[in-house]
Amino acid sequence: MQAELGKPSPFQPDKGKVSIYVDCSPTAAPVFEGRGGDELSAELSTALQRCLLGGKSGTGAGIDLSSLSIVEGKICWDLYIDGLVVSSDGNLLDALGAAIKAALSNTGIPKVQVAASAPSDGQPEVDISDEEFLQFDTSGVPVIVTLTKVGRHYIVDATSEEESQMSSAISVSVNRQGRICGLTKRGGAGLDPSVILDMVSVTKHVSEQLMNKLDSEISAAEACEEES
Amino acid sequence: MEFVSPEGFRLDGRRPMEMRQIRAEIGAVANADGSAVFEMGNTKVIAAVYGPREVQNRSQQINDQALVRCEYSMANFSTGDRMRKPKGDRRSTEISMVIRQTMEACIMTNLMPRSQIDIFVQVLQADGGTRSACINAATLALADAGIPMRDLVTSCSAGYLNSTPLLDLNYVEDSAGGPDVTVGILPKLDKVTLLQMDARLPIDMFENVMQLAIEGCKAVANYIREVLQENTKQLECRRGT
Numbered sequence: 001m002q003a004e005l006g007k008p009s010p011f012q013p014d015k016g017k018v019s020i021y022v023d024c025s026p027t028a029a030p031v032f033e034g035r036g037g038d039e040l041s042a043e044l045s046t047a048l049q050r051c052l053l054g055g056k057s058g059t060g061a062g063i064d065l066s067s068l069s070i071v072e073g074k075i076c077w078d079l080y081i082d083g084l085v086v087s088s089d090g091n092l093l094d095a096l097g098a099a100i101k102a103a104l105s106n107t108g109i110p111k112v113q114v115a116a117s118a119p120s121d122g123q124p125e126v127d128i129s130d131e132e133f134l135q136f137d138t139s140g141v142p143v144i145v146t147l148t149k150v151g152r153h154y155i156v157d158a159t160s161e162e163e164s165q166m167s168s169a170i171s172v173s174v175n176r177q178g179r180i181c182g183l184t185k186r187g188g189a190g191l192d193p194s195v196i197l198d199m200v201s202v203t204k205h206v207s208e209q210l211m212n213k214l215d216s217e218i219s220a221a222e223a224c225e226e227e228s
Numbered sequence: 229m230e231f232v233s234p235e236g237f238r239l240d241g242r243r244p245m246e247m248r249q250i251r252a253e254i255g256a257v258a259n260a261d262g263s264a265v266f267e268m269g270n271t272k273v274i275a276a277v278y279g280p281r282e283v284q285n286r287s288q289q290i291n292d293q294a295l296v297r298c299e300y301s302m303a304n305f306s307t308g309d310r311m312r313k314p315k316g317d318r319r320s321t322e323i324s325m326v327i328r329q330t331m332e333a334c335i336m337t338n339l340m341p342r343s344q345i346d347i348f349v350q351v352l353q354a355d356g357g358t359r360s361a362c363i364n365a366a367t368l369a370l371a372d373a374g375i376p377m378r379d380l381v382t383s384c385s386a387g388y389l390n391s392t393p394l395l396d397l398n399y400v401e402d403s404a405g406g407p408d409v410t411v412g413i414l415p416k417l418d419k420v421t422l423l424q425m426d427a428r429l430p431i432d433m434f435e436n437v438m439q440l441a442i443e444g445c446k447a448v449a450n451y452i453r454e455v456l457q458e459n460t461k462q463l464e465c466r467r468g469t
Contacts, residue, residue, distance in 0.1 A: 027276035
């Protein structure tokens with residue numbers, strides 16, 4: 001996570017900006033050498049953006065974009081989320097989603113003081129606090145569950161061996177309320193619409209378990225950090 | 229700017245001849261043939277080795293020795309201010325070449341003709357001395373992969389600021405404009421395989437600075453040897469012999 005001060009887009013003056021970049025390191029597999037990982041990186045980045053950032057209008061985003069705004073239309077935080085695949089054994093999207101959620105709960109955004117006597121047309125002066133940090137609220141951040149269809153069955157958390165045999169896969173991001181925040185289908189083979197609905201209801205069930213597990217892992221890690 | 233205080237401490241509280249804390253871990257990437265994480269203070273790199281295996285590009289095949297390849301890449305988040313550089317810029321190409329040449333010098337390539345060894349290093353955090361950290365990580369990863377080597381190459385850097393030779397420069401000291409001498413040695417054979425320096429340095433001081441860097445390399449070599457022995461003991465324990 002890296003945060004920078006920037007200018008909000010003219011279409012959404014009251015919201016900050018978040019960008020997600022994923023990079024596949026050649027350490028994960030020799031095929032990612034040189035430009036070999038670019039295609040997969042782009043696919044994962046867009047899938048994550050779709051699952052976590054909501055639509056173009058910014059509504060339905062898992063990350064609360066309006067909390068990144070400082071002065072409407074003038075200054076906001078640009079949040080950069082970088083993912084790096086160092087080692088891979090399948091199900092990268094789910095792992096990246098979980099990693100982003102964990103990293104967001106560890107992120108502190110400095111408090112910003114805006115000078116009151118700002119000229120109305122120019123850039124207002126800001127003062128970034130070194131001590132006070134705003135903790136990110138991650139309760140709304142969804143988790144991503146991918147169901148991979150192998151043969152006649154579909155499975156969660158596929159290894160790369162299983163993924164090599166997949167016909168198609170559906171990634172669904174589900175938030176705490178059990179609502180679907182984003183959906184991506186990968187793979188070429190067609191799916192029966194009724195099967196898709198069935199798969200979505202399965203992801204809802206799985207995501208509950210994953211969410212609880214992830215939350216307890218995050219709070220355990222936080223407790224561990226506080227101790228040291 | 230003052231890089232060594234009158235009391236003899238550096239900006240991060242080290243003595244001039246003190247190294248940063250080093251930490252190494254073997255086997256971080258499960259499906260690579262060999263892998264290692266190496267940390268020098270805040271610098272953190274991960275190396276993975278694939279091979280020896282069949283040569284991918286037939287035209288590159290060498291009939292009497294193994295082909296060694298290396299790729300160095302930096303994560304977007306590895307430096308303080310965010311940079312988004314395309315892969316394969318000149319700096320990383322140069323470092324890839326330096327690492328490749330250094331590692332090629334110690335791998336017994338003649339034992340594995342018509343095969344290919346890939347070394348991938350990825351910088352996770354950069355705080356000066358990435359070159360050295362990458363070489364140390366690559367050595368560990370090669371040893372983990374069980375590739376025959378003449379010796380364990382280790383590397384360390386040293387500099388010269390405020391008329392004091394300094395061991396293992398961090399990012400602030402590295403960008404201060406003073407010389408940065410990176411040395412790589414084969415500790416058992418007592419040979420220097422890598423030597424790079426930028427900026428200028430009085431010729432009578434050069435020997436001292438280089439000697440300091442060599443001492444650093446030897447310390448790293450001792451640590452790497454310990455880590456490898458510990459790892460071998462654990463493997464033996466798991467085999468239950």
